[in-house]
Amino acid sequence: SSPLFPEIDWRYLEELINTNYLSMEEKEKLKEVVSYWRGKSFSDVASLRIPNTLKETIDVFSAGIEIPSGSSAFANVHLAHCVPGYEKILTKGLNGLINDVEETMAKLDLTKIEDIKKLNFLEAVKIALQAVPSFAKRYAELAKKLAERENDPQRKTELEKIAEICEWVPANPARTFHEALQAIWFIYIALAMEGLGPAIGFGRMDQYLYPFYKKDIEEGRLTKEHARELIAMFLIKMNELAFHFPGSHPFTIERYRSGGEYPLSTITLGGVTRDGLDATNELSYLFLDAEMDVGLLEDIAVRVHKDTPYSFLMKACEVARLLAGKIKFVSDETAIRQLIEDGKSLEDARDYAVTGCFIHTVPGRSHDPPMGGGNFPNLPLALELALNNGVHRATGKQIGPRTGDPRKFKSYDELWKAYQKQVEWLVRAHVTLTNCIMPLFYELTPYPLLSALFDGCIERSKDITEGGALYNTGSFWFVGIVNVGDSLAAVKKVIFEDKRASMDALVDALEKNFEGYEELYHLLRNAPKFGNDDDYVDSIVNDIICHLCEEVSKYVSFGGRKFTVAAANVVAHIPCGRIIGATPEGRRAGEPFSDGGISPYYGRNINGITSTLRSVTKLDLWRTCAAVLNIKFNPSDIKEEDKIESKMRKFASLIKTFAKTGGDIIQFS
Structure with missing residues (x-):
């Protein structure tokens, strides 16, 4: 569907x-x-x-996509990119939330204009909360009818149980593990229909489901085997839903034509409790077991910290090995610091989950959707403009500020300052575009049901699109950070320090896509490259990230939403590369940028995986809201059964070291 x-x-x-x-x-x-x-x-x-002054710039942002x-370039911003507070549904039921709404309504003073606005919001929330149990009861009625016609006694009993569960949840608090899973699924389906569904995360399922699992096990209603089967069926259900939706996300187009975009709904496992203790439990392992049984498109994130049980990490590594790198591993140390820097409390930060592909968020408390009009800020565009006095090379249009004739630059510092000014323009353009769009969500497509599942919205009588949640941020997903770092390092080394060529020659070479400039091309390609544990270029990449974070932090959006930086690009590195000409690190016009977000450019990390990890962990990734490293293995390295246990122990040690030395997100293929 x-x-x-x-x-x-x-x-x-x-x-x-x-x-x-x-x-x-x-x-x-x-x-x-x-x-x-x-x-x-x-x-x-x-x-x-x-x-109108921004529309031409939007055309450039969207070119190549x-x-x-x-469809417009800003139709794909979806504010349902978050993790709702599923615990509310499981412990209160929707009827309990309706009671909260009614109590809040009773406190309003309707002689005040602002309270009339609040009343309208609360009435919408109540209608939405009442609708979901009605939706669930349709399933209950169907199950009853099927049970009446069923001749197989076992199947008849199953259908009668389904009917009973769907009659009870999500209107009422869940009583069993099975009811809890069903309640979550009903809410997820409703939220997907309300809020342009992809990337609604399921949060820390091993944590909020564990009390139901433990109680059922202790009281003899459930076995581990049956729990594993129920989880596997839930994972299969996650793959039933596809989304045909508008917009310009470059990674959706082919999936859109071939049947829809899969949900990108991540389940988060492991990590620490709100008290800072290891949170791994039996369900953490069972989810991985069920994932081995299913292995479809559902996303799994495993949180890693210094006390993560080795047995759990090894099992996660085994899932990643057998399912072609399926698991994304996230550093608790970095993610928790990131969230604290964004203003979350320590306890809330410890309770984070992953939403969508990689964003760290506090379930039911923090609303952290992507910004930027559905696009990804193309950082190499800023460098191209700095090397062309603000002119976009592909169109010949003056879109950036005039930062001086690059042929006259006498030092790296002059180039760096020109680049910074172009970044300031790029960030400002994306902020302007975002701030034109964000109020429209509140005006045209508010999310009353989603709002009910976030702390702050009912209490403040404020929709989540208006900044009603307890915490509110929005992230820009920057593309090509490593390419810009490699490029600046190459110019600094080859042009300004070693003086192997002039700025004149460099600009000409870039304009001609290096045709006739093979010697310069090879000099630039052989300059220091990120991913080889080389401080020369690693420090420049860090300067780029720090500067981005400083620029983005200057602005706020509708409802007081703060902006953050994600060093991540999904697969936008491909279309974003199409609109940018040759770049000084030795990339030819139209070629993709580096993937992931902070991954070395293809074939440039020549000193092995440990050198790559050292480069990445030098970066101040705690300043970002997410930073993705993709690592590619030769399949034979980890798929051959010979000495596989030894290889997997090294694999697990590599991940744990990455997590405790400043890395953020690492995934393998």
Whole structure:
């Protein structure tokens, strides 16, 4: 099944109508939907809010990214990129949350204009909370009907139990492990339909489900084997939902055409408790066992800290080995410091989970969606502008500030200052675009159900899109950080220090994509490169990250939302590379940038994996909100059974060392 979002943008549905996926009846219905939303959608309204002076810049941001049927470049910001407070549902039930809403409504003074606004919000929340149990009861009724017709006694009993569970949750607090899983799934489906669904995380399932598991085991209602089966079925359900949604995320287009985007809904395991103790429990292991049974597209993040049990880490490594690098490993030390730097309490920071691909967030308390109008700030664009006096090489347009003729630069410091000014422009442009769009979510697509599951929203009577959650940040996902670092290091070394070529020659070589400049090309390629434990270039990459964090921190968004930096790009390094010409580290025009976010560029880390980890752990990653390192192994290194236990112990030790020495997120392929 696949929910559609015409209220965000209808244009992509026109392309869907022209496919062979739909029946004629479905196509006619979609045509009616398109006709209704034409001119009324979020995207239509947003296009009118963008200043004319910024529209040309948006075209450059979106260039190289194919957008279905002209969908706007800012239709894909989805604020449901978060982890709701599932514990609320399990311990209170939706009826308990409705009581909270009614108590808050009773305290309002409707002679005050602001309280009338609050009342409207709370009434919307109440309607949304009442709707989900009604939705669940449809499943209960269907299960009852199927049970009445069922001849197999075992299956009949199963259907009757399903009906009983769906009658009870999520309206009421869960009583069993099975009910808890079902309640979570109902809420997830409802949230996916409300909030442009991808990247709604499931949070720390081994933590909030453990009391139900433990009680059922102790009282004889559940066995480990049955719990594993239920978890496996839940993981399979996670793969049932696909999303056809609008926008310009470069990694969605082919999936959009081939049946939809998978949910990117991460389950987080392990880590520490709010008191700082190891949180690993039986469920942590059972989730990994179930993942081995299923092994589909569901995302699993494993938190690693100094006291992570070796047996648990080894099991996670085994899952990663057998499922082609499936697990993402996250450093508690770095992630917790990141969250504290963002203003979270120590206890809340310890309780973080991963949402979407990599963002660290506090479930049910911190709302931390991606910003930037659905795009990824293209950092090498700032360098290209610095080396072209603000002119975009591909279009010839003056889009950045005039920072001086680069041919006249006499020192690295002059280049660095020009680059900084272009970064300031790039960040300001993305902030402006974001701040034009963010109020529209509150005006056009508020999230009353999601709001009910975050601390602060009901108490403040404020929608989550307006900054109602206890903590509110928004992240810019910067592409090409390592390419810029390698490029600046190459220019500093080859041009300004060794004086092997002039700035004139460099600018000409870049304009001509190195044709006729093979000697200079090889000099630049052989300059120091990130990922080899070389302080010369590693320090420059760190300067880049620190400068980005300083620039982004100058601004706030709608509802007082703070901006943060993610050194991560999903797969945006491919389309973002298409619009940038040759770069000084020896990359030719149109080629991709480095992947992950802080991964060395392809083939440039020649001193082995430990040198790569040393380069990465020198960076002040605690300043970011996420920083992703992708490591590629030769499959034969870890798939051959010969000496596999020894290899896996080294693998686990590598991850633990990375986690305790300043790394953030590491994943393998």
